[in-house]
Amino acid sequence: MKEFFENEMKLEFVSKANNEAFARAAVAAFAAQLDPTVEELADIKTAVSEAVTNCIIHAYESKQGIIKVIARLKEDEIIIEISDNGKGIENINLAKEPLFTTKPNLERSGMGFTIMESFMDSMDVESIVGLGTKVTMSKKIQPKPEEDEKDFLLVAKE
Amino acid sequence: MESKFYEKDKLLVFKINEEIDDCSVQKIRGKVDYEIERCMPKRIVFDFDSVTFMDSAGIGFIIGRYKLARVIGAKIEVTNLSKSVEKIFEMSGVLRLITVSKEVVNL
Ligand SMILES: Nc1ncnc2c1ncn2[C@@H]1O[C@H](COP(=O)(O)OP(=O)(O)O)[C@@H](O)[C@H]1O
Numbered sequence: 001m002k003e004f005f006e007n008e009m010k011l012e013f014v015s016k017a018n019n020e021a022f023a024r025a026a027v028a029a030f031a032a033q034l035d036p037t038v039e040e041l042a043d044i045k046t047a048v049s050e051a052v053t054n055c056i057i058h059a060y061e062s063k064q065g066i067i068k069v070i071a072r073l074k075e076d077e078i079i080i081e082i083s084d085n086g087k088g089i090e091n092i093n094l095a096k097e098p099l100f101t102t103k104p105n106l107e108r109s110g111m112g113f114t115i116m117e118s119f120m121d122s123m124d125v126e127s128i129v130g131l132g133t134k135v136t137m138s139k140k141i142q143p144k145p146e147e148d149e150k151d152f153l154l155v156a157k158e
Numbered sequence: 159m160e161s162k163f164y165e166k167d168k169l170l171v172f173k174i175n176e177e178i179d180d181c182s183v184q185k186i187r188g189k190v191d192y193e194i195e196r197c198m199p200k201r202i203v204f205d206f207d208s209v210t211f212m213d214s215a216g217i218g219f220i221i222g223r224y225k226l227a228r229v230i231g232a233k234i235e236v237t238n239l240s241k242s243v244e245k246i247f248e249m250s251g252v253l254r255l256i257t258v259s260k261e262v263v264n265l
Pocket residue numbers: 050054055058059060084086087088089095096100101102103108109110111112113114133214
């Protein structure tokens with residue numbers, strides 16, 4: 001049976017650097033439905049930017065290909081899937097190591113996966129060499145106190 | 159991005175006005191390096207006051223400029239970092255190479 005999500009969106013775009021800003025802004029606008037804080041939203045945007053950039057510069061390199069982004073909302077959580085049909089990753093554990101990069105000549109820092117892992121609650125990478133890579137990330141948006149609860153907290157403090 | 163060189167202090171200030179990612183870094187890197195090599199400063203300040211977004215491309219960008227600065231004997235400073243920019247720099251260890259200064263330089 002298909003899992004039930006409260007909301008879902010899909011994006012497909014070509015692997016051009018100009019689309020990095022588009023992709024993170026689109027996911028952030030979708031995530032806004034969960035009423036995240038400015039910081040939570042910044043974390044999501046950064047993680048999406050990292051994953052999409054990786055598709056552009058590592059998966060497809062100078063070739064052009066399609067990048068897919070799916071975002072799903074389930075209660076207070078956002079689940080984001082970013083995939084490509086590019087060259088794939090040979091050793092995923094090595095790729096995830098902080099500072100590991102196969103493109104130091106392009107001034108890459110090797111911190112992409114480390115940032116995705118620490119800014120989101122979970123991150124999972126699946127990859128097949130020659131076929132492509134899929135990164136799945138999730139983040140729970142912390143509930144904020146309701147307005148009347150806030151009043152109550154203020155009264156309780158007095 | 160705007161820049162200004164203060165000859166007397168050998169100070170070169172870059173005010174970055176764009177979101178920093180792989181795309182924008184490709185566009186500004188050449189101009190930044192050109193200014194550094196033209197002015198031969200002793201101090202290079204990157205002002206992040208108008209930076210509303212940065213991902214790991216910013217780390218690579220700063221490390222790249224650090225390497226160039228070392229060749230010409232200059233020091234790199236960054237200023238006006240937002241919370242999330244600072245978090246990304248902290249994670250990467252790049253703050254061991256550069257100084258976070260509180261001082262605000264007006265262009
Ligand atoms: N979508 C992808 N397709 C192919 N290789 C990838 C992909 N994403 C990441 N990689 C590999 O994993 C390495 C580490 O990625 P990351 O942590 O983002 O660092 P960086 O992008 O700075 O190299 C990359 O250098 C690359 O070799």
